[in-house]
Amino acid sequence: MSEPAISVENLSKRYRIGVRNRRRDTLVGNAIEALSAPLRNLKRLARLSRFDENEDDRPDVVWAVRDVSFDVEPGEVVGVIGRNGAGKSTLLKLLTRIAVPTSGEAVINGHVSSLLEVGTGFHPELTGRENVYLNGAVLGMTRREISRKFDEIVDFSGxxxxxxxxxxxxxxxxKVRLAFSVAAHLEPEILLVDEVLSVGDWEFQKKCLGKMDDVARQGRTVLFVSHNQAAVTRLCSRILLMEHxxxxxxxxxxxxxxxYLRAGMGSMAEQSWPDPTTAPGADVARIRAARVVGEDGRVSDAVDIRRPIFLEMEYEVLRPGYLLQPNFTVWNAEEAVVAFAGVDLDPEWIDRKRPKGLYVTRARIPGNLLAEGMFTVDACMSTKRPVKAQFNADAAMAFHVVDPMDGTTARGDWAGRMGGVMRPKLEWATEYLGAGRDEEPVLVEEPVG
Amino acid sequence: MRGVPEARTVPRTVISGRRRLFDLGLSELRDYGELFFFLVWRDIKGRYAQSVLGVGWALIQPTLQMIVFTVIFGGLANIDSDGIPYPIFSYTALVAWNYFSNALSDATGSLVKDKAMMQKIYFPRMILPGSAVLGRLVDFFIALLLLVGLMVWYAIPPTPWVLLLPLFLVITMAAASGLGMGLGALAVQYRDVKHGLTFGIQLFMYAAPVVYPVSYVPEQFRLWYAINPMVGVIEGFRAALLGSTPMPWDLIAVGAVSSVVILSLGAMYFRSKERIFADVA
Structure with a gap:
């Protein structure tokens, strides 16, 4: 057996967060406050880096990562999920050596690169060419390596x-394209990605996901921290869930x-792009939000298998006069396309050019159609004449189809594993056709009365 | 193109919180040589970008200082200059002093300036103050060119000791790096350092023989005075280039030892603090 690519043992990291001093509300109190401020500031700042024994219970001491152990084998693609502040990003910072652990140890076998560092070290006064070299060096490429790949990098960036x-x-x-292009030409054996930290617009995040996918396909190791649970589910074979x-x-x-979902820890049923300038979209339409809604009109990521599900996308039409074609692609956990809902058949709009404004398009998936399990949905939009994509929000939302197992679903009273992409509740009918060939007729005794 | 080249050895990185006081991480520094080079180059290119005079500013600063000092100290205060014209007397000192003060303030500010980089990627943190000190060498050499011009103008030939200039430069760099690392590490946690430094450097200039000759300092204090490494360096510059005084070996020796001590202490303090840079910056 080969050595694990990443081996983490009892890794812990403690931080002290600044806690505000209480304020006084008298004039004299304030005066004393002001005079003693330098001394207090000194104490406060000095404490940032000092920890006393048995101080763990104090309100300003936080164990961002505590006693975490796991191994990642070469070629594995592992996702890290958890609520905000669960320690996901800190874990990644420890593994990239940006922060030093308080205790514990991690061993990494292989060249590491992380997409947190996209554009790091860019100097605004230097030219694009100079920044490619600078950024390349920051990311650990040698000058010769950069020179060799320079044309490719520039081509890719456009x-x-x-x-x-x-x-x-x-x-x-x-800037982002150029920076990403440099990062995309790294050849790490281990890629660490923190989507939470990676700034940038949707396009950029998509590129990150694409790069991850490539790296994973080449059999390299990926550790992926994300809030986009749909994306994690789609890309990763294994997930680490962190809490506190x-x-x-x-x-x-x-x-x-x-x-994670059952514990109510996360929701991936809704995603919105509050800033219209970074929302995915082109000149005609931009997406504003995408969500999964239950029959009751509430956003929900766990849907009863018998009930209909509504896929919703909200978008803004920026330029009037186009026929629009909103569409959804539904994927299951095995990455099969379950449905490509490609045509908005609403008679109201199918042949009507859209005026500017906000729209919401809803598609109803009937109950008793999809199988149990996780589904992710891409929300996409294109214009019809000419056909031009406006946005492709991959994994914009996801939901879980749950069978209540009460005998009223397509399962009947079978509680074991069931295959299939669909779980329609078909119309069943069974007739008795009489006795078989070589057998004595069996007389069924009818109860009398 | 695709795939990991088989020939590459797989590096093994151990991440742990254990500290080693005397391990200065110099071997690692070597692996990051190219990054070091690029950061020096970035500092130099970035410093004078979008300015009309560009590197001309490296000349204007000491020249104006020289003029002001000549009027005030040479003229009004009538300070003795070992029998050489006051302008070149003070300018010689300024070439060394300005390099020291600029390198020191750049090195001190380097960590805070590049904190975004520290919080996003790993590299030996010493590269930052180190590249700041190296990056100021360009200014030093430009200022030195003007000094050559002044020597020609005043018809002062250099002495053979001019060959010692690299030694003086090394002492200066060691002192600036050591102090810069120490103060820089402190500045990550306490931004007061930034506010105090500009002003501190100005005062500190009067603790070095920039505007006056060493002969103004009473004999019995001179060796103590020379603990400031810039004392030996500045007097050494004058002795080597202007021949105004004999080479002050004692001052240089004290300064050299002192700069080595400053460098070691600075580097050790830096190493002990660098683990918290990303957390508290």
Whole structure:
């Protein structure tokens, strides 16, 4: 057996967060406060890096990561999920050596690169070319490596015309493209991704996911921290669930995700893009939100198998006069497309050019159709004439179909494993056709009366 | 193109919280040589970008200082300058002193300036103050060029001791790096350092023989005075280039020892603090 790519043993990290001093409300009190402020500040700042024994119960001491142990084998793609503040990002910071652990140990076998570092070290006064070299060096490439890949990097970024221009004249999109392009040409054996920390617009996040996918396909190791649970479920085979700094679940992706959802710890039924400038979209339409809604009109990520499910997308039409084609693609956990709901058949809009404004499009999936399990949905939009994609919000939402197991569903009273992408409640009918060929007729005694 | 090249050895990284006081991590520093180089280059290119005079500013600062000092100290206060014209007397000191003070303030501020980088990627943190000290060498050499011009103008030939200039430069760099690392590490946690430094450096200049000759300091205090490494360096510069005084070996020796001590203490303090940089910056 080969050595694990990442081996973590009892890793812990303690932080002290600044706690505000209480304020006094008298004039004299305030005066004393002001005079003693430097002394207090000194104490406060000095304490940031000092910890006394048995201080764990104090309100300003936080164990961001506590006694976490796990191994990741080479080639595994592992997701890390958990609520905000569960310690996911800190774990990644420890593994990238940005922060130093308080105790415990981690061993990493292989070249590591992390997509947290996209664009780090870019200097606004330097040209695109110079920044490619600088950023490459920051990411651990040698000068020769960068020179060899330089043309490829620039090609991929699409900013070749401006490569001799200082980066401060770039649009933010160009900057991100160039930076990402450098990162995309790294060849790490282990890729650490923190989607929570990676700034950037939707396009960029999609590219990150794409890069992860590539890396994973090449048999390299990926550790992926994300809030996008749908994406984690789709990309990762195994999930680590963290809570209050501890590792609480570690197992196959769908099992852990179910635990997480059942515990009400997360929701992936809704996603919104509050900032219209970074929301996915093109010149005609931009998405605003996508959500899974139950029959009762409430956002829900666990849906009763018998009840209908509504997929919703909210979007803004920026330019009037186009025929729009909203569509949903529904994927199951095995990454099979269960349905490509490609045509908005609403007679009201099917042949009517849209005026500017906000819209919501809803598609109803009838009850007793999908099988149990996890489904992720892409919300996409294109114009019809000409056909041009406006947005493709991959894994915009996800939901869980749950069977209540009460005998009223397509399962009947069977409680074991059931295959199938669909679980329609078909119309069943059985007739008795009389006795078989070589057998004596069996007389069924009718009860008299 | 795709896949991991088989020939690459798989590096093994151990991450733990154990500290080693005397391990300065120098071998690791070597692995990051190219990053070091790129950061120096970034500092130099970035410093004078979008300015009309560009590197000309490296000349304007000491020249104006020289003029002001000549008027005030050479003229009004009539300070003795070992028998050489006051402008070149003070400018010689300023070439060394300005390098020291600029390198020190850049090194001290380097960690706070690049804290975004520290919070996003790993690299030996010493690269930051180190590249700041190296990056200021360009200014030093430009200022030195003007000094050559002044020597020609005043017809002062250099002495053979001019060959010692690299030694003086090394002492200066050691002192600036050591102090810069120590103060820089402190500045990560206490931003007061930033406020105090500008002003501190200005005062500190009067603790070095920039505007006056060493002969103004009473004989019995001179070796104590030379604990400031810049004393030996500045007097050494004058002795080597202007020949105004004999080479002050005693001052240089004390300064050299002192700069080595400053460098070691600074580096050790830096190493002991660097683990918290990303957390508290």
């Amino acid at each position: 900013v070749e015309r401006f490569i001799e221009t200082p980066v401060k004249r770039y649009s933010s999109g160009m 700094g501890c590792l609480v679940e570690d197992g196959p992706a769908h099992e852990v995700m179910s635990v």
